[in-house]
Amino acid sequence: SRSINLAVVPGDGIGQEVVAQGLKVLRSVLPQDVKLETKEYDLGAQRWHRTGETLPDAELESLKGHDAILLGAIGDPSVPSGVLERGLLLKLRFAFDHYVNLRPSKLFPNTATPLAVGDEQRGAIDFVVVREGTEGPYTGNGGSLRTGTPAEVATEVSVNTAYGVERVVRDAYERANARPRKKLTLVHKNNVLVYAGHMWKNIFDKVGQEYPDVTTDYLHVDAATIFFVTQPERFDVIVTDNLFGDILTDLAAAVTGGIGLAASGNINPTGEFPSMFEPVHGSAPDIAGQGKADPTATVLSVALLLRHLGHETEAVRIEEAVAADLAERDASVPRTTDEIGDALAVRVAS
Amino acid sequence: SRSINLAVVPGDGIGQEVVAQGLKVLRSVLPQDVKLETKEYDLGAQRWHRTGETLPDAELESLKGHDAILLGAIGDPSVPSGVLERGLLLKLRFAFDHYVNLRPSKLFPNTATPLAVGDEQRGAIDFVVVREGTEGPYTGNGGSLRTGTPAEVATEVSVNTAYGVERVVRDAYERANARPRKKLTLVHKNNVLVYAGHMWKNIFDKVGQEYPDVTTDYLHVDAATIFFVTQPERFDVIVTDNLFGDILTDLAAAVTGGIGLAASGNINPTGEFPSMFEPVHGSAPDIAGQGKADPTATVLSVALLLRHLGHETEAVRIEEAVAADLAERDASVPRTTDEIGDALAVRVAS
Ligand SMILES: CC(C)[C@H](C(=O)O)[C@@H](O)C(=O)O
Ligand SMILES: CC(C)[C@H](C(=O)O)[C@@H](O)C(=O)O
Numbered sequence: 051s052r053s054i055n056l057a058v059v060p061g062d063g064i065g066q067e068v069v070a071q072g073l074k075v076l077r078s079v080l081p082q083d084v085k086l087e088t089k090e091y092d093l094g095a096q097r098w099h100r101t102g103e104t105l106p107d108a109e110l111e112s113l114k115g116h117d118a119i120l121l122g123a124i125g126d127p128s129v130p131s132g133v134l135e136r137g138l139l140l141k142l143r144f145a146f147d148h149y150v151n152l153r154p155s156k157l158f159p160n161t162a163t164p165l166a167v168g169d170e171q172r173g174a175i176d177f178v179v180v181r182e183g184t185e186g187p188y189t190g191n192g193g194s195l196r197t198g199t200p201a202e203v204a205t206e207v208s209v210n211t212a213y214g215v216e217r218v219v220r221d222a223y224e225r226a227n228a229r230p231r232k233k234l235t236l237v238h239k240n241n242v243l244v245y246a247g248h249m250w251k252n253i254f255d256k257v258g259q260e261y262p263d264v265t266t267d268y269l270h271v272d273a274a275t276i277f278f279v280t281q282p283e284r285f286d287v288i289v290t291d292n293l294f295g296d297i298l299t300d301l302a303a304a305v306t307g308g309i310g311l312a313a314s315g316n317i318n319p320t321g322e323f324p325s326m327f328e329p330v331h332g333s334a335p336d337i338a339g340q341g342k343a344d345p346t347a348t349v350l351s352v353a354l355l356l357r358h359l360g361h362e363t364e365a366v367r368i369e370e371a372v373a374a375d376l377a378e379r380d381a382s383v384p385r386t387t388d389e390i391g392d393a394l395a396v397r398v399a400s
Numbered sequence: 401s402r403s404i405n406l407a408v409v410p411g412d413g414i415g416q417e418v419v420a421q422g423l424k425v426l427r428s429v430l431p432q433d434v435k436l437e438t439k440e441y442d443l444g445a446q447r448w449h450r451t452g453e454t455l456p457d458a459e460l461e462s463l464k465g466h467d468a469i470l471l472g473a474i475g476d477p478s479v480p481s482g483v484l485e486r487g488l489l490l491k492l493r494f495a496f497d498h499y500v501n502l503r504p505s506k507l508f509p510n511t512a513t514p515l516a517v518g519d520e521q522r523g524a525i526d527f528v529v530v531r532e533g534t535e536g537p538y539t540g541n542g543g544s545l546r547t548g549t550p551a552e553v554a555t556e557v558s559v560n561t562a563y564g565v566e567r568v569v570r571d572a573y574e575r576a577n578a579r580p581r582k583k584l585t586l587v588h589k590n591n592v593l594v595y596a597g598h599m600w601k602n603i604f605d606k607v608g609q610e611y612p613d614v615t616t617d618y619l620h621v622d623a624a625t626i627f628f629v630t631q632p633e634r635f636d637v638i639v640t641d642n643l644f645g646d647i648l649t650d651l652a653a654a655v656t657g658g659i660g661l662a663a664s665g666n667i668n669p670t671g672e673f674p675s676m677f678e679p680v681h682g683s684a685p686d687i688a689g690q691g692k693a694d695p696t697a698t699v700l701s702v703a704l705l706l707r708h709l710g711h712e713t714e715a716v717r718i719e720e721a722v723a724a725d726l727a728e729r730d731a732s733v734p735r736t737t738d739e740i741g742d743a744l745a746v747r748v749a750s
Contacts, residue, residue, distance in 0.1 A: 272650035
């Protein structure tokens with residue numbers, strides 16, 4: 051479309067800084083004739099301290115009207131753990147039915163990794179995790195009884211539906227089918243979590259019959275972590291549950307240049323609700339306001355946003371700019387958040 | 401005590417081979433005056449195929465009479481996923497109240513790691529995970545409704561009790577307090593799994609007041625995986641939930657020489673039931689019977705077994721033998737399972 055009506059939720063900590071760079075690059079990459087409108091939403095720790103609100107209904111309603119959401123980071127140590135995560139970030143993912151949480155990982159040249167990889171192996175590390183985003187242990191089902199006493203019992207219920215699993219598994223097959231290697235790995239723990247695990251595996255196998263060109267594979271989540279560090283190049287597309295996806299994508303980020311580079315899209319593929327794009331990293335309060343945060347993950351999230359809205363050319367332009375920028379980075383010459391944003395904005399414009 | 405009445409469960413795949421080496425080293429290290437009695441239990445895939453049984457009551461009862469259990473590996477692709485894991489391995493852990501699942505990780509010199517570590521960092525990587533073993537998502541609570549239909553719902557319930565969490569947390573503080581660095585890290589996901597996570601955190605903080613010398617730390621499980629690959633030397637003792645512990649200890653094994661070296665103890669600290677010692681790796685059916693399995697993890701599990709039974713000198717002797725053996729390994733000259741066992745048996749004897 052020839053206009054983008056974007057909601058911006060900078061959030062907490064470094065969220066402000068990185069989102070500013072994401073918008074800078076977005077403005078720079080868009081052709082003249084695409085009109086960009088943005089509306090900033092004041093949500094996060096400060097709002098909560100001021101008003102006690104995390105995400106009021108009116109704002110949720112207003113957010114619905116946008117084409118997409120760009121989010122910085124949510125969470126602050128001054129707020130009890132879970133309040134903003136559940137009341138704002140997860141509330142958005144659930145309310146807008148973001149069932150595909152898309153997290154690509156690619157080890158660019160000249161990018162630091164804790165792994166001892168050779169050049170050939172490095173070049174082959176390029177995979178994407180399709181994390182389910184609306185079910186599993188993230189539903190908030192559960193509770194606690196006799197809280198705070200020695201007789202307390204606390205439960206967390208992982209809720210999984212065939213409806214929810216099939217749609218995300220199908221999305222993952224589509225993505226695998228569209229990639230050169232056409233390989234899809236299901237990660238679960240079906241030798242222990244037999245109810246959810248078997249349902250996932252059965253649906254995975256059933257939907258797979260519709261994709262004869264896709265090679266499939268199953269790994270228990272514990273074994274998957276081993277391959278993430280010993281043979282990350284074996285992965286192409288991975289589909290997994292909400293919690294396993296959370297864990298694996300931080301690990302994926304760590305081995306492919308760090309969370310400063312990891313982008314994500316919380317996608318509602320039907321288009322019924324706006325999709326939301328955010329760096330995988332958190333609010334990093336320890337470095338907030340110091341210009342030390344790497345905005346690259348946010349900029350790459352903007353690329354995912356553009357791709358989702360049909361601006362493929364611009365998405366690729368950003369990804370190429372990031373690759374070129376990384377290739378020329380000199381780790382001994384640190385740049386500020388702003389400088390990295392500027393450099394990327396210049397690259398995508400030319 | 402001057403006698404050890406040991407139950408041996410070789411299990412499946414490479415289980416037989418590695419357990420044989422574990423026993424060889426055990427026999428070699430024990431002083432003449434310690435009488436070793438062993439009884440082998442035929443449990444695992446073959447038994448199941450033959451009789452449909454995983455762990456009959458009579459055998460469970462008989463196992464109770466031993467001082468400890470040495471287990472090889474459980475699981476085979478010919479058996480539906482979950483049958484042996486739930487019906488045998490987890491049944492033992494739960495029936496014998498193995499609430500401390502102890503998994504030490506140490507990066508020995510001259511040992512391959514996928515991480516690009518310098519010598520100094522390598523020497524500092526030495527931590528132990530205290531994984532809760534009787535609760536969490538492993539309880540088998542949950543179920544499925546309308547199984548196999550498009551309307552299926554499958555749940556997995558993580559059950560956590562103050563009773564269960566406090567005892568394992570206390571055990572972890574004791575272990576941290578006895579180590580030079582005295583540092584304990586709690587790993588959970590209390591920003592999402594708020595019921596269980598907050599209970600864990602509250603109990604962790606409360607018990608901590610009794611251990612003023614122990615420095616404490618909290619990490620979300622996703623962030624923990626990052627540190628496992630970027631700064632594993634930051635960890636000393638980690639205490640965590642059953643599922644997070646499962647995931648983290650495979651990752652820990654991967655970064656500290658591979659699962660061929662990772663030992664574990666399923667410990668019932670009260671001594672009411674026999675504790676069980678097993679390598680972290682699985683039955684590896686692809687290499688079973690070929691003499692390719694590294695028995696070192698099983699041998700190190702025997703060291704944990706001896707320590708648990710009060711034979712500290714012999715435990716240390718085994719660990720030193722393994723360290724010496726690893727230091728002299730030449731990766732270009734592969735040895736058979738038997739050869740490694742022989743070499744370790746000779747070392748501990750001298
Ligand atoms: C902040 C937290 C709720 C969130 C999650 O667990 O999904 C984060 O870790 C992520 O991966 O986006
Ligand atoms: C085989 C499986 C049930 C087991 C577990 O999940 O605990 C294994 O992965 C382990 O870590 O001992």
